[in-house]
Amino acid sequence: MKEDENNVILGVRVQPRSSKNEVCGVFKDEIKIKLTSPPINGEANEGLREFLSDILDISKGQIEIISGHRSKSKLIKIKNFKKEGIYNLLRGY
Numbered sequence: 180m181k182e183d184e185n186n187v188i189l190g191v192r193v194q195p196r197s198s199k200n201e202v203c204g205v206f207k208d209e210i211k212i213k214l215t216s217p218p219i220n221g222e223a224n225e226g227l228r229e230f231l232s233d234i235l236d237i238s239k240g241q242i243e244i245i246s247g248h249r250s251k252s253k254l255i256k257i258k259n260f261k262k263e264g265i266y267n268l269l270r271g272y
Contacts, residue, residue, distance in 0.1 A: 180262055180265060181211055182261065182262045183233075185258065185259050185260075186256055186257060186258050187256070187257045187260050187262050187264075187265060188254060188255070188256055189207070189210065189256075189265060190208050190210065190228075190252065190254060191210055191211075191212075191252070191253045191254075191255050191256045192206045192207070192209040192211045192212070192251055192252055192253075193223055193227055193251050194211065194212070194213045194251070195214050195217055195218040195223040196214075196216075196217050197213035197215055197252075198213075199215060200215055200226070200230045201213050201257065202212050202234070202268065202269070204269070205269070210265075212227065212230065214226045214227060214230060221248070223225065224244055227244070228242045231237075231257070234268060235260070235264060235268065237257070237260060240258075241257055242255060242257055242258075243258055244256075261269075
């Protein structure tokens, strides 16, 4: 995880077609997230943005997938956000 003045860059490992949306903890250097969305036509990417916006209480527009659009491993840029918010999300995982 990296942070510049107003943004957080975050590595995420996505497991699509799960039984529920949930944060599973840390997998290597990435946060593992299970999603119910299938990896078809960008549905898992959109599901990831929706899930992150819900649990971080931010707009979907603040979440940008920088790389890994067709991969389980993705780099996510969260605009106007601090890494403390990510740490709060991971407490208990």
